[in-house]
Amino acid sequence: MSRGFLSLLERLELAWEGLILWAEHSWQKAQPWRDRLATHATAIQTRPLGWGTAYVAGFCALAMLALDRPVAKSFKTHMGGEWEGFFKTVTHLGEAQLYLVPAGILFLGLMGLAWRAPSLQRRDHWRRLAAKPGFLFLSMAISGLTSNAIKTAVGRLRPRYWFEQGLYGFEPFNTHWGMNSFPSGHSQAAFAAMSALMVLYPRHWALWLSIALLVVASRIATTVHWMSDTVAGSWLAICVTVLLARWFRSKGWLPYSNHSPL
Numbered sequence: 001m002s003r004g005f006l007s008l009l010e011r012l013e014l015a016w017e018g019l020i021l022w023a024e025h026s027w028q029k030a031q032p033w034r035d036r037l038a039t040h041a042t043a044i045q046t047r048p049l050g051w052g053t054a055y056v057a058g059f060c061a062l063a064m065l066a067l068d069r070p071v072a073k074s075f076k077t078h079m080g081g082e083w084e085g086f087f088k089t090v091t092h093l094g095e096a097q098l099y100l101v102p103a104g105i106l107f108l109g110l111m112g113l114a115w116r117a118p119s120l121q122r123r124d125h126w127r128r129l130a131a132k133p134g135f136l137f138l139s140m141a142i143s144g145l146t147s148n149a150i151k152t153a154v155g156r157l158r159p160r161y162w163f164e165q166g167l168y169g170f171e172p173f174n175t176h177w178g179m180n181s182f183p184s185g186h187s188q189a190a191f192a193a194m195s196a197l198m199v200l201y202p203r204h205w206a207l208w209l210s211i212a213l214l215v216v217a218s219r220i221a222t223t224v225h226w227m228s229d230t231v232a233g234s235w236l237a238i239c240v241t242v243l244l245a246r247w248f249r250s251k252g253w254l255p256y257s258n259h260s261p262l
Helices: 002-029 031-046 048-078 081-094 097-115 120-154 159-165 185-200 202-221 227-250
Strands: none
Touching: 002 031, 031 048, 048 159, 048 202, 048 227, 081 185, 081 202, 097 120, 097 185, 120 185, 120 227, 185 202, 185 227, 202 227
């Protein structure tokens, strides 16, 4: 029995050595692919918005062909009860006026104080404070106008047409609500507002990101939008906010922060 036991150990040892040799050989053979991935990673770090847009566009195209309808059908079949009520409540956090109106009023109020300031120092103080709501307002306004222009040009039918009439596709240059699904306006508004808050108050970035993702999930779960609509709207808002933040910082209107993810 001892001899048989040692024989088994020897076989296991040989198998382990063979596995190690195979792993080393595979690792060496994969060197060209690892080099390509490293080069691509460097390219992504150099131009994150450009590469991100390319990947988002590719994902949206794939989703339109193969993912959007199965995902929507699954939520339509299984979503209900308290979860449906929860998402229908959460989705209101993606309404643009919740952020645009207060930001606009605050910006105008602070600029009014700057105009009436008795000294250049106080005027500069109020203008710097006004930059924050101004940044939030512009982030939402610019991405919102861009989103609406794309909606009209693309004319994608909302999921309701597929569920009720079996229609799936596009009616370009259409202003009808049911035919402006792409991109999602609520997802754009939520990510524009929360991305701007990530720039302004980066220490709480996890909270802002969670709120934005909840709004995105609500648009899919309530089948008001296709999944690709929400991804496109979210990425559009992120791109606009990042570019706007770079411009504001170059002008000295917003400070740089090591804690900001954007």
